[in-house]
Amino acid sequence: MARIFMTGASGYIGSVVVEQAIPKGYQIYALSRSEASDEKIKAQGAVPIRGDLKFYDVLREQSAQADIVLHLADAYAGNFGMDYAEVVRIDNAAVDAIGAGLDGSNKPLVITSGTLVVAPTGRVTTEESALWDKPLNDRISSEQHALKLVNKGIKVSAVRLSPFVYGRGASGVRLFMMMFANGGEVFYVNDGDIKTSAVYVDDAAALFLLAAEKANAGDIFNATSINDVTTRELSEAMGSILGLPVKSFSYDDTVSKFGEFLARFLNAENQASGAKAKSQLGWDPKGLGIIDDIKIGSYVAVAEGLKKPVA
Numbered sequence: 001m002a003r004i005f006m007t008g009a010s011g012y013i014g015s016v017v018v019e020q021a022i023p024k025g026y027q028i029y030a031l032s033r034s035e036a037s038d039e040k041i042k043a044q045g046a047v048p049i050r051g052d053l054k055f056y057d058v059l060r061e062q063s064a065q066a067d068i069v070l071h072l073a074d075a076y077a078g079n080f081g082m083d084y085a086e087v088v089r090i091d092n093a094a095v096d097a098i099g100a101g102l103d104g105s106n107k108p109l110v111i112t113s114g115t116l117v118v119a120p121t122g123r124v125t126t127e128e129s130a131l132w133d134k135p136l137n138d139r140i141s142s143e144q145h146a147l148k149l150v151n152k153g154i155k156v157s158a159v160r161l162s163p164f165v166y167g168r169g170a171s172g173v174r175l176f177m178m179m180f181a182n183g184g185e186v187f188y189v190n191d192g193d194i195k196t197s198a199v200y201v202d203d204a205a206a207l208f209l210l211a212a213e214k215a216n217a218g219d220i221f222n223a224t225s226i227n228d229v230t231t232r233e234l235s236e237a238m239g240s241i242l243g244l245p246v247k248s249f250s251y252d253d254t255v256s257k258f259g260e261f262l263a264r265f266l267n268a269e270n271q272a273s274g275a276k277a278k279s280q281l282g283w284d285p286k287g288l289g290i291i292d293d294i295k296i297g298s299y300v301a302v303a304e305g306l307k308k309p310v311a
């Protein structure tokens with residue numbers, strides 16, 4: 001039975017990876033920071049290993065004992081005030097510790113990145129497209145740092161997730177719905193005609209396992225099943241399910257009300273193609289589309305919960 005060591009197994013995407021890996025016969029050992037995460041991990045049939053991204057001995061030892069390592073934890077998750085240079089430092093040191101455990105083994109290590117590392121071009125982009133010189137954050141540094149472990153005889157690959165990983169009524173779509181419900185209106189930036197990409201969480205999870213099983217050293221895969229949904233379409237779908245008015249905010253208004261990061265995120269074009277994962281790994285994304293999931297799928301219950309009771 002192949003043994004996987006995972007970081008981020010208690011999170012949104014990681015828990016779906018565990019859910020899919022256990023029936024495939026994998027044994028999962030999962031980094032866990034708390035008793036609450038221990039319980040979640042155990043309930044899924046995996047083994048919690050106490051530690052965090054700074055427990056270098058744990059990362060090294062667990063990686064050495066594993067056949068596959070999947071790295072999904074992100075020090076920035078739930079800690080959005082953290083200086084991103086610190087996020088990169090934490091990630092690079094953790095990946096070095098994982099690398100020390102895998103050194104010379106040719107075992108697979110799959111790390112997590114994002115499609116927003118690539119520059120918007122007004123057209124569909126691939127994993128080979130030019131990097132963005134004004135990215136939202138410096139995630140590319142962590143991706144490049146991890147991929148260098150190829151030189152240490154490790155089969156490293158990277159999954160670049162879409163800005164919107166959605167489904168199961170959670171993650172970014174849910175957070176935006178909460179923000180809009182709180183403000184009593186839904187908005188998009190400028191004309192809202194910016195195209196972005198998305199992937200259903202179960203499909204994203206499946207890609208991590210496929211990369212572990214079939215990727216070559218140094219491969220990068222975009223995890224996108226949709227790359228032409230506009231930000232206006234997303235906002236209109238959320239507005240209709242929340243029963244709220246939908247408006248356009250100028251970019252400057254969005255910055256002054258919500259800060260530059262959110263304004264840039266909502267105005268970031270991303271037409272990354274998932275074709276490479278489909279052709280090379282046989283990735284077959286099957287999830288409900290993001291608009292349908294908002295209007296008739298898992299976000300319907302979220303909207304019901306957010307609607308204020310009529311006085």
Ligand SMILES: NC(=O)c1ccc[n+]([C@@H]2O[C@H](COP(=O)([O-])OP(=O)(O)OC[C@H]3O[C@@H](n4cnc5c(N)ncnc54)[C@H](OP(=O)(O)O)[C@@H]3O)[C@@H](O)[C@H]2O)c1
Pocket residue numbers: 007008009010011012013014031032033034037051052053054072073074075076077078112113114161162163164165166171172
């Ligand atoms: N969800 C999206 O839409 C999306 C889009 C693009 C990229 N991503 C990336 O995909 C990965 C997984 O995202 P997610 O949505 O599943 O995140 P999530 O639900 O917030 O889960 C984050 C995971 O990382 C763990 N973690 C956080 N800080 C840690 C630390 N310092 N040491 C050890 N573990 C730590 C958390 O453990 P606890 O349970 O103990 O908190 C949790 O298991 C991240 O790298 C994220 O940046 C996600």
